[in-house]
Amino acid sequence: MFRDALLVAGKDLRIELRSRVTTNQVAPFAVLVLVLFAFALDPDRGVLGRATAGLFWVAVLLCTLLAVQRTFALETADGTRDALRLSGLDPAGVFLGKLGAVVAQLLALEVVLGVGVAVLYDTSVDTDGASPVAVVAALVVTALVATLGLGAAGTLYGVLAAGLRVRETLLPLLLLPVTAPVLIGATRAFESALDGVPSESWPWTGLLAVFALVYTAVGLAAFGPLLEES
Amino acid sequence: MSASGLRGTGTGASRVLGGLAAAGLLWVVVFGLVLSPPDAVQGEYVRYLYLHVPAAWLAYLSFGITALASGLYLWRRTRSLGWDRLAGASAEIGVFFTGLCLLTGSLWGKKTWGTYWAWDARLTTTALLFLLFLGYLALRRIPALPEVRAKRAAIAGLVAFIDVPIVHKSVEWWRTLHQPATVKVEDAEIDGLMLFSLFVGVVAFTLLFAWLLLHRTRVAWLEDEVEARGLDLAIAERLAEGRAVDAAATEGPEVRA
Numbered sequence: 001m002f003r004d005a006l007l008v009a010g011k012d013l014r015i016e017l018r019s020r021v022t023t024n025q026v027a028p029f030a031v032l033v034l035v036l037f038a039f040a041l042d043p044d045r046g047v048l049g050r051a052t053a054g055l056f057w058v059a060v061l062l063c064t065l066l067a068v069q070r071t072f073a074l075e076t077a078d079g080t081r082d083a084l085r086l087s088g089l090d091p092a093g094v095f096l097g098k099l100g101a102v103v104a105q106l107l108a109l110e111v112v113l114g115v116g117v118a119v120l121y122d123t124s125v126d127t128d129g130a131s132p133v134a135v136v137a138a139l140v141v142t143a144l145v146a147t148l149g150l151g152a153a154g155t156l157y158g159v160l161a162a163g164l165r166v167r168e169t170l171l172p173l174l175l176l177p178v179t180a181p182v183l184i185g186a187t188r189a190f191e192s193a194l195d196g197v198p199s200e201s202w203p204w205t206g207l208l209a210v211f212a213l214v215y216t217a218v219g220l221a222a223f224g225p226l227l228e229e230s
Numbered sequence: 231m232s233a234s235g236l237r238g239t240g241t242g243a244s245r246v247l248g249g250l251a252a253a254g255l256l257w258v259v260v261f262g263l264v265l266s267p268p269d270a271v272q273g274e275y276v277r278y279l280y281l282h283v284p285a286a287w288l289a290y291l292s293f294g295i296t297a298l299a300s301g302l303y304l305w306r307r308t309r310s311l312g313w314d315r316l317a318g319a320s321a322e323i324g325v326f327f328t329g330l331c332l333l334t335g336s337l338w339g340k341k342t343w344g345t346y347w348a349w350d351a352r353l354t355t356t357a358l359l360f361l362l363f364l365g366y367l368a369l370r371r372i373p374a375l376p377e378v379r380a381k382r383a384a385i386a387g388l389v390a391f392i393d394v395p396i397v398h399k400s401v402e403w404w405r406t407l408h409q410p411a412t413v414k415v416e417d418a419e420i421d422g423l424m425l426f427s428l429f430v431g432v433v434a435f436t437l438l439f440a441w442l443l444l445h446r447t448r449v450a451w452l453e454d455e456v457e458a459r460g461l462d463l464a465i466a467e468r469l470a471e472g473r474a475v476d477a478a479a480t481e482g483p484e485v486r487a
Binding site: 156157160161164165166170173174177178180181184185188203204207210211214215218222225226 | 358361362364365366368369372373374381382385386388389390392393396397399400401403404
């Protein structure tokens with residue numbers, strides 16, 4: 001299973017490296033979203049600085065939609081979906097591979113977005129009462145776990161909507177309400193860490209971990225049956 | 231069931247069910263609009279609750295049934311398109327009553343709390359439930375083979391249902407960690423007759439739900455049947471055309487010769 005996962009993830013990431021869709025389209029889009037937020041919320045009133053965590057994660061959610069659509073667009077052209085099915089790879093492995101590729105791309109985008117909010121929104125970490133290491137650890141672990149949850153839910157709904165005629169409009173409607181707990185949890189965890197109280201972000205990280213585990217488990221179970229038909 | 235003998239989706243039992251539901255609803259209307267005294271705290275707006283409470287109950291009941299039927303469809307031993315139709319019918323009715331619940335709730339809230347909407351845990355969860363199952367219904371609407379549609383819909387229905395406790399937990403933490411509940415109604419004592427009528431309302435709405443569910447499931451069955459027969463008919467027509475062409479082809483050379 002894990003060998004298959006590595007194969008699929010490697011294939012997807014190689015396609016991304018060569019086609020450069022993520023670097024040339026999705027990353028600029030992510031930065032564009034940050035700029036749009038600045039237009040919508042007047043930068044002079046300090047709203048941006050206070051809302052940084054939420055805006056960051058909304059931008060990540062929008063990028064998740066693009067990444068998921070992209071990863072399944074790869075499998076619809078030229079009957080590659082059938083090829084994938086005939087390849088004899090374990091469907092659970094295919095799920096993990098797709099998940100891994102999406103998560104890797106999202107993490108790279110989050111680095112871009114992180115630099116973006118630091119520069120554009122003048123976000124600073126308030127480390128008066130806590131050690132910087134604890135703050136950074138809280139931010140990094142939250143980002144990892146939240147991205148895993150987003151990737152798992154996204155990959156599951158991606159294959160659910162794949163092959164349907166109206167998938168472009170259907171996927172956001174299906175995926176965004178489901179990922180509401182990730183947006184809430186990751187935003188609160190980031191807010192706590194940025195406020196210098198990383199200890200308060202850990203319960204949220206726990207909730208995000210539960211989300212990631214549940215959706216990875218459902219995805220592993222459901223991916224095979226969903227890949228089989230259509 | 232032959233097409234000629236089919237007059238509707240009702241049976242004797244469903245008519246009794248429908249009659250009981252109508253009688254219960256009549257009582258709710260008469261009591262809620264005429265007999266019920268205005269509440270000491272909420273005034274006339276208490277009448278919304280006779281609609282709101284049963285609608286909220288149906289919202290949760292229907293999505294529970296959708297999840298259960300989806301699970302039964304996915305389990306190989308009980309796999310039947312009947313469960314899929316039941317899940318779809320239940321979700322459709324559920325979305326309607328969730329909408330009604332949110333509408334009556336916000337109208338009542340405007341008068342009693344002074345605001346249409348409060349970001350409290352239960353409200354937010356219900357709103358997300360509404361959106362989740364709107365997505366589920368959208369997925370069901372996409373034309374596909376019945377088995378393909380059923381499998382995708384069943385997985386989507388179950389996943390949406392699994393999400394509800396996580397959503398609820400996250401919203402609850404969020405609202406309690408960061409700010410205390412902004413709105414609270416004093417626990418007023420409920421008058422005996424009012425309580426009784428609320429109870430009648432819940433029972434009547436449940437009967438109405440069962441009646442609607444029965445009919446909607448049967449209509450779904452008929453829809454599938456029409457589609458299957460339409461396909462059979464089209465295949466038969468094409469075959470007949472093919473035979474006619476074949477016949478012409480075998481006759482053709484003779485004429486030419």
